[in-house]
Amino acid sequence: MGHGGDLRFQVQNLTRVEGEGSLHLRVRDGVVEEAHLEIFEAPRYFEALVVGRTPDEVIDIVARICGICPVAYQMSAVHAFEDLFHVEVQPETRALRRLLYCAEWIESHALHIYLLHAPDFLGYPSAVELARDHRELVDGGLRLKKAGNHLLSVLGGRPIHPVSVKVGGFSRMPDRAELVALRPSLEEALALSQATVDVVTGLEAPAFEREPRLVSLKHRNEYPLNDGRIVSNDGVNLRASDWRKAFHEVQVPWSNALQSRAADGLPYLLGPAARVVLAGDQLHPLAKEALVRTGALESIRRNPYRSIVARAVELVHVCAEALDIIDGYVKPDAPAVAYTPRPGVAAWATEAPRGLLFHRYVVGNDGKVAAATIVPPTSQNQAAIEADLATFAPAVLDLPMGEATHRLEQLIRSYDPCISCATHFLDLSVEEVG
Amino acid sequence: MTAPRPDLRILVCGTADRGDDGAALAAISHVLPELPDSLRGRVEVRRCPQLDVTDLLDIGVGESVVVVDTVVGVEPGNVITMSLDELARRPAGVAPRSSHALSVDDALLIAEALRGAVPSGVFVGIGGRWFGYGERFSRSVKGNLPAFAAAIRTSIEELLAVPR
Numbered sequence: 112m113g114h115g116g117d118l119r120f121q122v123q124n125l126t127r128v129e130g131e132g133s134l135h136l137r138v139r140d141g142v143v144e145e146a147h148l149e150i151f152e153a154p155r156y157f158e159a160l161v162v163g164r165t166p167d168e169v170i171d172i173v174a175r176i177c178g179i180c181p182v183a184y185q186m187s188a189v190h191a192f193e194d195l196f197h198v199e200v201q202p203e204t205r206a207l208r209r210l211l212y213c214a215e216w217i218e219s220h221a222l223h224i225y226l227l228h229a230p231d232f233l234g235y236p237s238a239v240e241l242a243r244d245h246r247e248l249v250d251g252g253l254r255l256k257k258a259g260n261h262l263l264s265v266l267g268g269r270p271i272h273p274v275s276v277k278v279g280g281f282s283r284m285p286d287r288a289e290l291v292a293l294r295p296s297l298e299e300a301l302a303l304s305q306a307t308v309d310v311v312t313g314l315e316a317p318a319f320e321r322e323p324r325l326v327s328l329k330h331r332n333e334y335p336l337n338d339g340r341i342v343s344n345d346g347v348n349l350r351a352s353d354w355r356k357a358f359h360e361v362q363v364p365w366s367n368a369l370q371s372r373a374a375d376g377l378p379y380l381l382g383p384a385a386r387v388v389l390a391g392d393q394l395h396p397l398a399k400e401a402l403v404r405t406g407a408l409e410s411i412r413r414n415p416y417r418s419i420v421a422r423a424v425e426l427v428h429v430c431a432e433a434l435d436i437i438d439g440y441v442k443p444d445a446p447a448v449a450y451t452p453r454p455g456v457a458a459w460a461t462e463a464p465r466g467l468l469f470h471r472y473v474v475g476n477d478g479k480v481a482a483a484t485i486v487p488p489t490s491q492n493q494a495a496i497e498a499d500l501a502t503f504a505p506a507v508l509d510l511p512m513g514e515a516t517h518r519l520e521q522l523i524r525s526y527d528p529c530i531s532c533a534t535h536f537l538d539l540s541v542e543e544v545g
Numbered sequence: 546m547t548a549p550r551p552d553l554r555i556l557v558c559g560t561a562d563r564g565d566d567g568a569a570l571a572a573i574s575h576v577l578p579e580l581p582d583s584l585r586g587r588v589e590v591r592r593c594p595q596l597d598v599t600d601l602l603d604i605g606v607g608e609s610v611v612v613v614d615t616v617v618g619v620e621p622g623n624v625i626t627m628s629l630d631e632l633a634r635r636p637a638g639v640a641p642r643s644s645h646a647l648s649v650d651d652a653l654l655i656a657e658a659l660r661g662a663v664p665s666g667v668f669v670g671i672g673g674r675w676f677g678y679g680e681r682f683s684r685s686v687k688g689n690l691p692a693f694a695a696a697i698r699t700s701i702e703e704l705l706a707v708p709r
């Protein structure tokens with residue numbers, strides 16, 4: 112596949128990502144002029160579905176946006192409403208919400224590392240073939256995921272689309288014994304996650320480096336989950352409600368998902384790598400120790416393929432923090448505090464497994480939502496993914512089609528895109544037009 | 546005291562508020578009350594909005610499974626029954642609708658790799674027409690829910706070796 116003239120490089124139906132999309136590259140004289148993530152999954156209209164609903168209804172509706180990260184949608188929504196209504200939740204509620212988020216991160220990160228991304232590094236077409244040759248590896252990953260599932264079931268009523276979160280707290284708080292019963296599986300998960308860090312650190316990543324603009328939440332006392340300030344490695348420092356002061360959404364003709372840009376119109380990157388780089392000082396001591404052991408902080412920042420290491424370090428963090436929260440848990444007298452709705456703008460950002468998730472709701476005098484804006488992490492990451500593809504693609508265009516497709520898909524999977532949140536990906540064709 | 550392991554596990558997939566995706570939940574709610582106590586005591590029903598590999602790995606040795614879900618790839622309202630082994634090896638055909646990050650055939654094949662065999666059991670599905678959030682059943686699915694429930698019951702009785 113030479114590229115002396117113009118080439119159009121089309122990767123249709125990307126695999127092992129959540130949702131439906133494709134990749135289109137236009138190449139002239141070896142230079143990528145155009146890299147488009149074409150997200151054709153149909154629009155889902157959730158921002159319209161929540162209009163006319165009460166905040167508690169909204170919290171349950173937005174959870175349905177994603178089966179992998181429903182907690183993130185609930186958390187951004189509930190914090191937005193509580194910020195507007197001046198609700199101060201009990202410390203136990205705050206801790207349990209972090210625990211709920213830990214459960215989701217365990218599920219999501221274990222799924223991505225072991226079933227979606229590891230096959231790329233180990234040379235397997237999918238987790239099926241990987242499981243045949245590396246039974247213990249996949250089995251360990253599934254046990255990790257199961258620990259997250261159980262935790263989420265206890266806290267949220269079910270392993271997917273939890274139903275317990277409400278403005279002011281929870282509809283039900285678990286008994287201490289229910290959480291303590293989860294300790295053995297979480298202790299095993301912690302050990303598995305520590306081993307995972309060693310495994311993924313040893314995986315050979317393709318040579319590709321760039322200088323990304325990174326954005327995440329950062330909190331003075333804790334690793335960012337549902338609280339903190341929006342920060343970047345180039346000086347952004349905003350309250351979690353003020354995302355729109357530094358970022359904006361744009362529509363591009365090739366995608367059913369809105370993209371996001373920073374104020375200067377340029378892309379930025381969210382997710383595990385951004386968090387580890389910007390907020391790594393707040394990692395749990397065990398996760399911090401694991402990160403130091405990898406010696407990979409700089410490569411996590413510069414090489415997108417090394418995001419798998421950041422994700423594994425975060426697995427250690429959430430398993431360790433989950434155990435700490437359980438050990439300190441005392442069931443409060445009431446599951447939620449009372450509140451009075453008030454009109455205004457409710458906005459907040461929390462950290463979904465894939466990165467910062469921003470919600471904004473206009474609440475009317477009737478206490479119901481009049482307008483909504485939901486900005487998922489994959490939407491925000493699209494432009495950065497396209498920029499990275501444009502930079503990386505020339506290195507693979509001389510490879511056979513199948514190999515080039517694989518390399519590009521692997522790069523896209525590094526960002527763990529959830530297209531159903533934003534809006535699946537690869538089947539490759541190249542058209543020479545010059 | 547540990548509860549005795551069931552002889553048969555029923556994994557009910559789908560979500561009630563996404564149109565035809567809730568057909569399995571509706572059908573099983575008709576099947577269970579109609580089962581005699583002697584059968585109901587041998588069955589464990591689990592709800593899995595999205596069938597996960599871990600749901601399949603949890604199935605005990607000697608235990609059979611019925612997976613119930615709405616599918617695409619057949620006419621809306623049509624009811625199909627096939628072995629899980631057959632389902633695992635025809636990914637391009639009938640596709641259960643409620644899977645998420647991993648397709649159901651991938652989940653079954655990973656379970657096969659880890660357990661040494663695809664779990665013993667059957668898949669019972671009904672063709673769905675629409676799956677939008679907040680939608681009701683399509684006419685095709687609503688009209689064929691009795692046939693779907695009957696197919697589920699037949700599978701339960703066959704796997705529990707009930708004389709017919």
